[in-house]
Amino acid sequence: MNEIIPRYIYGFLNSGLLLIKYCRSCTVCSRLTRFPRYNDPKKLVETRxxxxxxxxxxxxxxxxxxxxxxxxxxxxxxxxxxxxxxxxxxxxxxxxxxxxxxxxxxxxxxxxxxxxxxxxxxxxxxxxxxxxxxxxxxxxxxxxxxxxxxxxxxxxxxxxxxxxxxxxxxxxxxxxxxxxxxxxxxxxxxxxxxxxxxxxxxxxxxxxxxxxxxxGNEQWRKSRSEIGSDNLSSSACPVRLCVDEHVTKIYNAFRPVLHQFIAEEVTKAEAVE
Structure with missing residues (x-):
């Protein structure tokens, strides 16, 4: 996400306060993306x-x-x-x-x-x-x-x-x-x-x-003075891209199981077993 538009919509779910954000998702077309912020992790497993x-x-x-x-x-x-x-x-x-x-x-x-x-x-x-x-x-x-x-x-x-x-x-x-x-x-x-x-x-x-x-993109990180002194462009395969792909594979593999655990209200002990 790049520029944050100061426009918010509030609502309440059973998981608590819901914030709808509008962000500029592309610096070229300036397209606005409707961005809900859920706090319930079960909902986040769905929205991703x-x-x-x-x-x-x-x-x-x-x-x-x-x-x-x-x-x-x-x-x-x-x-x-x-x-x-x-x-x-x-x-x-x-x-x-x-x-x-x-x-x-x-x-x-x-x-x-x-x-x-x-x-x-x-x-x-x-x-x-x-x-x-x-x-x-x-x-x-x-x-x-x-x-x-x-x-x-x-x-x-x-x-x-x-x-x-x-x-x-x-x-x-x-x-x-x-x-x-x-x-x-x-x-x-x-x-x-x-x-x-x-x-x-x-x-x-x-x-x-x-x-x-x-x-986060480079411009956003620089604006927060969090970019550090390391040269992230030196790698042929940026760390985040590699990690995100790996995490996505893990997520896709375990998502059905987690949904089943949630639906059946499986306890932590039962899930680990």
Whole structure:
């Protein structure tokens, strides 16, 4: 998508607020494309249209369908999606092998590179909130090595107030959880907080080269100062084209199965089995 036309239509579905966007899909003919923004991943499996938020939403659905504990990560702005389109959404998946949450970006075909946005895209982060079925988490520190700079941009609420808000929401989502499950989740929370603090104070690997943003056309990425210093035109087969083709093949292979799971209300455990 290129130029965003400031015209929106709002409506309500059972999945929540629906935003209809009109975008210029072609810089040559300036054709307008009617672009619905659904939040229900089951609907997105049907429409197969969207921006980074829809990509991450569907990708998280796929991860969960295959039995992986996954959650969405949204910088502030995406949480108020209708008001601000300047940010990004990605996925975190819990790795039993690594014993930690792992960064996954389906739009960029990159995994376990949490400094991608700050170091590769030169993004000025403020709030990165992970949204899971068992709570909401402030994971901003995982994605920065410049915490003092980030902290100066976190001006919406005080840090204690933010922590209190997220804790209250998390406690509400966990109401009714069995004591044994609560014990496991709370132990994992403690371990995650310790890991994030350690990573925040670890030395940055200067030899690690992270790319600028690859999704979206070049003009749009330049306007957001996210293009980075890497030369994306040097490859005979652009990464995104290769990845998109690969993802499409996977999607086409599994789409009938997912639709069947949804129609028959198959549980996660049954789907994995």
């Amino acid at each position: 249209e969207g921006r980074c938020g829809e990509w991450a939403n569907c990708f998280t659905l796929y991860c969960r369908a295959f039995g992986y504990e996954s959650r969405l990560v949204a910088p502030y702005g995406v949480l108020t999606l209708i008001l601000d389109f300047t940010d990004h959404v990605w996925t975190e998946c819990y790795s039993q092998f690594l014993g930690r949450w792992m960064h996954l970006d389906p739009c960029e075909a990159i995994y376990d590179r949490p400094l991608l946005y700050e170091k590769g895209w030169n993004k000025k982060l403020n709030y990165a909130i992970a949204i899971a079925k068992d709570g909401v988490y402030d994971v901003t520190k995982r994605y920065t090595r410049k915490w003092h700079e980030v902290l100066s941009r976190r001006t919406m609420v005080t840090e204690p107030s933010l922590s209190s808000i997220l804790t209250n929401i998390t406690n509400e989502t966990r109401r009714g959880f069995a004591p044994q499950l609560l014990s496991i989740i709370e132990a994992r929370d403690i371990e995650e907080n310790q890991q994030i603090e350690r990573s925040l104070h670890s030395e940055d690997d200067e030899s690690l080269s992270l790319p600028g943003r690859r999704s």
